[in-house]
C-alpha cells in the first residue's frame with residue numbers, strides 16, 4: 512500500500528512503514544524551499560503529484576491520503592480550503608479516504624481566515640467545520656491545538672472502520688470509551704478544543720510566533736518564510752554553510768543553541784528523517800531547527816531573550832562544528848540518539 516501525504520511526519524511515517532506501507536510525498540515543491548516567501552499556503556497538496564501516484568500504482572493500492580493541517584515538517588505551513596476541497600474531490604472519484612493529521616487544525620483555520628478570499632468574516636469554528644467536511648477521518652494529538660498536556664484521538668465517519676479501530680484500541684490502549692486516557696485528561700481536552708476556537712486566543716498565539724520570527728529575521732538569522740503557526744524554523748543549511756549534511760548541521764545547531772542560551776529546540780533534518788528499508792539515510796532537502804512556542808507560556812520578553820542569544824551565536828557561527836553519532840536507535844532515532852562533536 513502507498514500513503515501519499517503533504518510531507519512526512521516522523522512518527523506518522525514510522526507507523527505507516529511499521530504496517531507495511533510506503534509513504535509518498537505529494538506536497539507542492541515550494542514547501543521544500545525555505546526562502547519561498549510568496550506562497551501563502553505552502554502546505555498544499557500538489558494535485559498533479561497525487562494524480563500521478565494514483566495513475567502509477569492504482570487507487571486500490573492507496574487506502575487513504577494523509578493530509579496534515581498545518582504541515583509541521585515544512586515549518587508549520589497551512590493548507591488552503593480550496594486545496595482541501597480539491598483533494599477531497601479527486602480522492603472521492605477514486606474511492607480513496609482523506610485522513611487529516613488534525614494536530615494543528617485551529618492554526619490552519621486562522622491562516623485560512625487571514626489569507627484566503629471569502630473567509631475573513633467567518634468564525635474559526637465555522638472554518639474548522641468546513642475543513643473537516645472534506646475529510647473521512649482524522650488523528651489528533653491533543654498536546655498541540657488541544658492545549659492539554661497529554662492525549663489524542665482517532666475519529667472516522669465510517670462505522671465499519673470504527674469497529675476495526677475499536678478492536679485495536681482494546682488490545683493496545685484500553686476501552687474505546689477512554690482509549691488509554693484518564694477521565695480528567697478527556698475533560699481537559701474537551702475544554703481545550705472549545706477554548707482553541709476563541710479568536711482572541713488563536714490570534715495571539717499565531718501572531719506571537721510571527722513576531723518572534725520577525726525579530727529573528729531582523730537580527731539577520733536565516734529562517735523559513737513565511738513563518739508558520741506554531742514555531743519558527745531556522746534554516747540550518749544557511750546558518751552553517753561550512754557543514755555537510757553528514758555532519759548533521761541542524762542537530763549541531765540545536766546543541767549549540769542549548770549550550771549558548773539554555774533554549775531547547777529540535778532538529779528537523781537528516782537525523783529526524785531516519786533511514787529507508789534498505790538502511791540508507793533519507794536525505795531531506797530541508798535542514799531545520801525548530802523553535803516551537805508552547806501555547807500560553809511565554810511572554811515577548813522570553814522570546815526576545817531567545818532571539819538575541821541565537822543572534823549572538825550567529826555572529827560566531829563559523830566556530831560551530833559538526834556532530835557524529837555515538838548511539839543510533841533503530842527507529843525514530845531523533846528521540847533518543849546520542850552524538851559527539853567532530
Ligand SMILES: *Cc1c(COP(=O)(O)O)cnc(C)c1O
Nearest residue numbers: 520522583612614652653654663
Ligand atoms: C506532535 C505531532 C504528532 C504526534 O503526537 P503525539 O501526541 O506526540 O503522539 C503527530 N503529528 C503532528 C503533526 C505533530 O506535530
